[in-house]
Amino acid sequence: MRNGLIAGFVFGLIGLSCAESVRPNFIIIFTDDQGYQDLGCFGSPDIKTPRIDQMAKEGMRFTGFYAQTVCGPSRGALMTGCYPIRFARQDDPNSIHPEMHTDEITIAEILKELGYATGAFGKWDLAGHNPAAYKEELLPPHQGFDVYFGTPGSNDKVVNLIRGTKEIEQKANMATLTRRYTDEAIAFIESKKDAPFFVYLAHTMPHTKLAASAAFKGKSAGGLYGDVIEELDFNVGRVLDRVKELGLDDNTYIIFTSDNGPWLIRKNHSGHADPLRSGKTSCWEGGLRVPCIMRAPGRIPAGTECDAVAATIDLMPTIARLAGGKAPTDRMIDGVDIAALMSGEVKAIDRTYYFYQHDCLRAVRSGKWKLMLPHTEPVEASIAYKWRNHIAKADAARIQKPQLFNLEDDIGETTDVSSQHPEKVAELMKLAAWARQDLGDHDTFGANARTFGAKRRLLSGEPGYAETIFPKKKKK
Secondary structure (H helix, E strand, O other), rough: OOOHHHHHOOOOOOOOOHHHHHOOOEEEEEEEOOOOOHHHOOOOOOOOHHHHHHHOOOEEOOOOEOOOOOOOHHHHHHHHOOOOOOOOOOOOOOOOOOOOOOOOHHHHHHHHHHOEEEEEEOOOOOOOOOOOOHHHHOOOOHOOOOEEEOOOOOOOOOOEEOOOOOOEEEOOOOOHHHHHHHHHHHHHHHHOOOEEEEEEEEEEOOOOOOOOOOOOOOOOOHHHHHHHHHHHHHHHHHHHHHHHHHHOOHHHEEEEOOOOOOOHHHHHHHHOOOOOOOOOOOOHHHHHHHOOOEEOOOOOOOOOEEEEOEHHHHHHHHHHHHHOOOOOOOOOOEEEEEEEEHOOOOOOOOOOOEEOOEEEEEEEOOOOOOEEEEOOHHHHHHHHHHHHHOOOOOHHHHOOOOOOOOOOOOOOOOOHHHHHHHHHHHHHHHHHHHHHHOOOOOEEEEEOOOOOOEEEEEEOOOOOOOOOOOOOOOOO
C-alpha cells in the first residue's frame, strides 16, 4: 500500500460540510460486452430488465457514456481515471489487454486511504488475460482491494476462481458465476455496513462463453443472450434490495454500466448496440458508448436523464471527490469530476473525448461533433487489420480522409458532413494533434504517458523503445 504517496492526494475530513460528514458508499456494477440497447430502459424490444429499469426510474440514465473498445483497457481506464494508452503497463508493452503497473494509483487505493473497506468481485483482466497465466502480484489485493473473489481474465474457454491471491477452483461452472459474484459482494456489504465501503462487482457475463442458470435459461424472448442479461438484472436487484434492507440506501451510490459495446461477431450470442453503429473493438459509437445508470436517493435526482459526454475515466476523480479526497496530482488524469452532472446541477460540461483502438487514435469528440480520423499506421501493423474479422467490413475499412458526424442529428454515424463544416474538421484535427503529442499514437510515445522506469515499446512495434519519462515510485 502506497501510504506516503497517496496521502498527498487525500483531503482531510476536517472542513467537510455536515451533509458530507458521513462518507457515502460506492458500488460499481460492471458488465462485460453488454450493448447500448441491451436494457429495457435503453430500448431493448425483447430483453426484460425490470430491476435495472426501476433503478433508472429512481436515478439518472446517462445516454452519452463511454468506456473503451475492449475488456482489459476498459478496466484499467476505470481504475486509473486515464485513457489506456496513458497508464503504465508492467512487462507487456504490446499486449492488447494491459497488465497494469502496480505503481499506478487505483480508485480503490484512494478510497482505502480514506478509511474505506474495498472489495472486488468478478473479472479483473489487469494481471494477464489468460486465466492460467496471470501474475499474482498484479491481482486486486496488490492494487488497493482488501478482498477479492473472481477470475483473473476472460471466460473465452474456462474460468478459474481466485480468493485473495490464491486459486481455489478450476473450470468453474459459468452458469453459476453471476450469482456467486453477487453472493460474495452482498456478504461483503453486510460485513462492512457500519463503515464506508467500495464494491467493484465486475461480472463475467455477457462475454462469451454465455451461460445462464437453470432458473433463467430458456426464459427470455431474447434467446440465451437475453437469459444472461435477465439473470444479471435479477442479481442487480438483489444488491439494491440488500442495500435498502441494511438501511444504507440514502448513503450509497450505485453505478451500473458496461466495459464496451457488444461483440457482434458472436451472432446470436452477442448483444445489440442499436441505434449506434458497429460494436466491440471498433471506435464507432457502438464500440465505446455503453448503457449507464447511476442511483443515489437524495443525491442523484430520480427519473432523470443526462446526454452529456461522460465516461468510465471520470469515475475515479468523481468518486474520490465525493468521498472527501481527490485524484492524484503528480500525474496526468484524463477523467473529470462529473458530480455536478450526477446531481443535476449542470446539464453539460466542456470536454473533449478521444477514441483509441488500442494504440491507434481513431476519433475525437467535442460537443455534438465527432471526427473519425484517417488511418495512418502501416497496414501490416494495423490494429484495424488484426481485428477486421471482429467488425463488419464497412466499419473495419481503413479510413482515408477525415469523416465528420453530428451525433445530435445522426447518432448512427450514417452521414459524413466534413465537406459542409471544414472549420469544425480543422478544429478537431488540432485536438487530435494534441492527443498524439500528450497521450500518444501508434508511432508516438506520449509526452505524459507513463512507464515508471520500465522500457516500454510502442505498441505497434515501431520504431523501437520509448524513453523513460516517469520515475518509479518506491512503495512505503
